[in-house]
Amino acid sequence: MSIIRNAIATASLALAVSFAPASAADISGAGATFPFPIYAKWADAYKKETGIGLNYQSIGSGGGIKQIKAKTVTFGASDAPLSGKDLQDSGLVQFPMVMGGIVPVVNLAGIKPGELVLDGQTLARIFLGEIKSWDDAAIQKLNPTAKLPKQAIAIVHRSDGSGTTYNFAYYLAQVSADWKSKVGVNTSLQWPTGIGAKGNEGVANNVANTRGAIGYVEYAYAKQNKLTFTRMINKDGKPVAPDADTFQAAAASADWKSQPGYGVILANQPGADSWPMTAATWILVHAKPQDPDALRAALKFFAWAYEKGGKMADELDYVAMPAKVVQQVEETWTQEIKDAGGKPLFSLTN
Structure with missing residues (x-):
C-alpha cells in the first residue's frame, strides 16, 4: 500500500469514526478535503509521538467555516480564505498551513x-x-x-x-x-x-x-x-x-x-515552471476561544507540523510553508490568540 493510500485510508477511518466519542485530549477540527491526506498523515505521526489524536471531519471548506463560526470545533479548515472583514466580524484568526495543487x-x-x-x-x-x-x-x-x-x-x-x-x-x-x-x-x-x-x-x-x-x-x-x-x-x-x-x-x-x-491566492502565477492552479489551505481559530486549553493543544500540533511535517508533506506532493512565513504565523499567534485574561496561548519558546 502506497504512502498516499495509507494516508487516505487513515483519513477515511478518522472520518468514519468522527461521530464516536473522542478522547478529551483529542483536537477537533473540520473542513477542507484538499489537505485531508496530509492532515491524516500528520495526525498519525503526532499521535504516536504525543498520544494526542486529531478528530478531523473532511466535510468541505464551507462546512468547516460554518462549524468554526458556530464554535462546535476547535479549528476550521478552508481552501478559500476569509476576507479581513469576515475575520474581524467573526473574531477569527486565519493562517496558511500547507500548499498543494x-x-x-x-x-x-x-x-x-x-x-x-x-x-x-x-x-x-x-x-x-x-x-x-x-x-x-x-x-x-x-x-x-x-x-x-x-x-x-x-x-x-x-x-x-x-x-x-x-x-x-x-x-x-x-x-x-x-x-x-x-x-x-x-x-x-x-x-x-x-x-x-x-x-x-x-x-x-x-x-x-x-x-x-x-x-x-x-x-x-x-x-x-x-x-x-x-x-x-x-x-x-x-x-x-x-x-x-x-x-x-x-x-x-x-x-x-x-x-x-x-489570504494570498496562488493561481496563475508567473514563472516558466509555475503550476497555474497552485493553492494554499488555511486554518481558522477563534482569537478568544471558549476552551483555551483545547486551542493551546491545537496550536502545539500546528507548530509541530510546521517544524516536523515538511518531509511528510513532500512525500504526498504538498509544499510546506516557508520558514519565514512560519515565523510570521507564530508571531501572529502570540499577538492575536489569547485567553480571557489576555495571556497569549502560544509562546515562541514553546
Missing part, C-alpha cells in the same frame, strides 16, 4: 497521465459546456499527435461548498472573461453543465468510473486513484506537469503578509 483529471482510453495538454481558455470552455467532445478542434490543436476519441465530455464538479472549487474558479476567471462574467468565483457555483459530487473523494471516484469524464481534484487524490491528470499551459506559455516543484515555483514569490489572514 489542483489538477484537471480525465478518463480517456489510451491517454496516460501527463500526456494530454490543456490551456486555461480551453479548460474554461469545457466547463462552460461549449466544448462538448474530446475530438474538438481546440483540444486537437493543443495535442496534435494524440489520438482523441469522438466521445462526449462528461463534466464532474463539486456539489458541496468547496475551497477547491473557489481556487479552480478563481483561475478560470483569471484566464477567461466568459467564465468571469457567466459563472464567477465562489465556493459554490451555478454550474452551466455537469454532475456534482461531494468532496475531492467524490469527484475522483466519479471520474474514475465514468468514461469520457473530466473533473478537478487536489493532486494527492489524482495519484491515489491513479487518475490521468493533464499538463497545463501556464501564464508564461509553458506546458508544465503538476508536482511539488511546480507548486513551489508558483508560491516562490508570494507576499503572504499582503492580504489579511495571509
